[in-house]
Amino acid sequence: MLLVYSVSRFAVVRFNGATHQDGVFGLLFAAPIVPADRGPDALPLWHVPDLNDLLLHVFLLHEWNPDAWHRIDGSCWTLPVQVAAFAAAALLWRSKLHRRVRATVVLWAAMAVSAVSPLIREFAGTLPDATGMNRAYLFAAGVAIWLWQGRRLPTNQLVPLLCVTLLLQYLRTLPPVGPVVLGFAIMLGAMCAAARGPDWDVPVLRVFRRPISWLAGISYCLYLVHQQLGYILARALSEAGVSPWWLRLSIVLGAAIVLAWLLTVLVERPAHRALSGRRPPARSESRPKPQPESPVEAAVPVKETS
Known part of the structure; x- marks a missing residue:
């Protein structure tokens, strides 16, 4: 995020025909100086991220801001969604609810949450987007394919789940809808083929x-x-x-x-x-161990002579 922010600050200011203020603070955080007359052929201004944008993205709070103009990177909407999904999975595992609640119930619940998230947005604002509720169906589809690959989810449950996934993707896709949903469907099919298809060693x-x-x-x-x-x-x-x-x-x-x-x-x-406590394997020279010539020699200690 720091890399994208720094490059954006450096490049976008020049794209806009503006200049940075003096000093490191002016380069990284202060509002750039934009000329009053940019000329008739000037392209539309790009957003120059500021310190507020950086802090929101670092703490994964940027989706609470409904103004997409302040996104440092358009793909960052997935980060809070991932954190919410992994946190929910960890809580399910830690509380051992996964032993009392069947996986199909959890998957369909995630689909239902995604389906009603547009209604929740009407009175809760950015809550569905900021918490991952709006896109929970994507994780449900991925988990469903993973369970199906391990033969822990029957095919007659996987197919309806993926069909609902395609429907929700259709409802949330901006034009051109057809090519996007078609590509998404092909991707889901390829994931299923790779997960439980034949040996693809061709x-x-x-x-x-x-x-x-x-x-x-x-x-x-x-x-x-x-x-x-x-x-x-x-x-x-x-x-x-x-x-x-x-x-x-x-x-x-x-x-x-x-x-x-x-x-x-x-x-x-x-x-x-660093986080997992693992270290890269050290390279050590393999030395052949001496083998005894007979079982008797292996049992009799050898005395060293000076």
Whole structure:
């Protein structure tokens, strides 16, 4: 978040034709100086994040602000949703309710909460979005596929759950609705095929096994850096005269992958080791142990002679 915030402050101010105020505080937090006359051909202003935006995002409170203009990164709406879902799962496990309440009941309850969240929004404002209620159906679908893969959820329960998931996604999708929902449905089908399909060790897919596994290993950091930084890089390339869209897209994808890999190696993995108490395995030279020539020699101690 600090990386995206800092890059946004540095780049967006220049995109807007403005200048930073003096000093480190002016660079990172103060309102930029925007000229009164930006010219007739000036593009619309981008939002320059400020200290209030940064604090809201760091403490995962940004979804309580109904003004989406103040998002540092458009993909950050998922962060409080993830925290709420994982916290709910931890509470269910800690309280041992998972032994008294069936998984299907919990999954359908999550679907019901998502379904009524637009009504709750009418009198509770941003509560459904800030707490993850509005998108709880996404986690319910993922958990349902995971349980189905382990044969802990029957198919006749999975199919209705996924159908309701598609319906809720349809109701929450902005235009173009059709392509988005179709792509979402294909993704759910691919997840089911990967979870409980046949052995996919075929020659065509075998070639992509290692690249896909590597990308999966950096996927979370890729999600964190791709959107806002991608927008900034794409505009910088456009202003630099890189006109072919496919070239800009290739550069943005490559930069996002490299940055996600660096974030994974330098931040995510060390943080995981520190929080979990794990240390990277130390490399030790393997020395062959001497083997006795016979059982008798193994039983008789050997005296050292000086």
